[in-house]
Amino acid sequence: MVEIVEVGPRDGLQNEKVLLPTEVKVDYITRALDAGIRRLEAVAFVHPGRVPQMADAEAVMAAVPRRPGVTYIGLVLNRRGLDRALAAGVDEVNMVVVASDEFSRRNQGTTTAEALDVWHEVAAAGIPASLTIAAAFGCPFTGAVPVDRVLGIAASALQSGPREIAIADTIGVGVPTQVRTLAAELGALGVPLRAHFHNTRNTGYANAVAALEAGITTLDASIGGIGGCPFAPRATGNIATEDLTYLLHGMGVGTGLDLPALAATGTWIGSRLGIQVPAMLGRTLD
């Protein structure tokens, strides 16, 4: 069994040019729940001038359906974001620490070490908190990221008791051998792991299989495969929830998700954004 954490409403939308009305975002989230999603990164509490698509985070959280067993995650980068997330009533927060200082400064205006300090503050807020190590597989500005750098961040973060630590290939440069190395080294630290892949160079699904087979059973994905980081050049979409689910079901791995409903939602969100989504499954069904 794999738990897919749906990140389309946050990572998926944040890099899209078309700003969706709040009610369409709530519709996207509701359709995800109807397809079986139970844990969902719904919004980011970040500066609306920096990420305009997330400006209505409070309004989205006020309108989403509250159902038993459904967990809403809010992404935060700092204390102010944490306070907004708590006030908006999220069930869980996810904090991002970028593995390279240069990308960290561009993404959130701090060094990696400063972001880790914020993480410890976030983790102490009394709400379940997880950490995403962004650019864990490579940085768009400085290239290769040493495994020891990622391990050091994880070892520090672990002191504050994260629900889990996600290794994120933010710019889609990673390959399966890297996934296995990181999974083994982080696993040896006793870190509960999640993985987050982008399909920028068509390695994302192979990486997901490698993660699964290395024992990582919680995977981020976005319905439609939309997404990307506004502060990384040429960043493109997350692995698509529907294509990942197709792959997992084909391998005999359960997800609890309704594949046709996911594929239809991917096609639908593409129509709302005026794009052909990167997910492939919907194209086989049109």
Add this chain to the structure above:
Amino acid sequence: MVEIVEVGPRDGLQNEKVLLPTEVKVDYITRALDAGIRRLEAVAFVHPGRVPQMADAEAVMAAVPRRPGVTYIGLVLNRRGLDRALAAGVDEVNMVVVASDEFSRRNQGTTTAEALDVWHEVAAAGIPASLTIAAAFGCPFTGAVPVDRVLGIAASALQSGPREIAIADTIGVGVPTQVRTLAAELGALGVPLRAHFHNTRNTGYANAVAALEAGITTLDASIGGIGGCPFAPRATGNIATEDLTYLLHGMGVGTGLDLPALAATGTWIGSRLGIQVPAMLGRTLD
């Protein structure tokens, strides 16, 4: 070390609406060679009314550069195609046997068993011959294809001494567990294997990794990731040579190929076809 067999000029082009002039096809092939490709499915000798893009197969073969160490493969489906391939001076022929009778009839007008009879004739022609088992992972008309069906075809084909047998996921429905099962079962028969994946549902690259790790070191791919079967509904492209090469190099697996040259060729063939090619690598470099 992996040998990538470039199939863009054949499988890649055959499903494209824009008919390319012969000289552009020869340019595509020449660029592939310049990027390090040494074995290439250049043309198909099939009915020009059925596959118009392949109508100039003889003219293409007459114009391609002949270089030491370069092998040109011609695809054939019957005796007439074989005679044309021999007259055109290909170095090797590849015959297709479709694993399901229904798809076989639509693809080449024969049952699977009748196609196998043709294969034995082709293999006796005195030129290196390989066999592709199409729809080995599933049929667009009849669904699942039993492993025993593929094994039976391979066992029969093996009697005529193929250079290799390719397992082809013609419609891109396969997943890594299937790849491992087929590779193990066919490997136990002593079959020299090649694998051929389409990325129709985003499983192609994960399948390629699974094939490699199951010991298959010869993989088909098309520069640009173009392709598909004209006789299968909604068929889409092969895995892209450049994206596969990126993945392999990242895993420390050599290919002998020049990655920037491949990516540039993928973007170039897209411009000649008037499409954005499915390959992703070129988009990160534009």
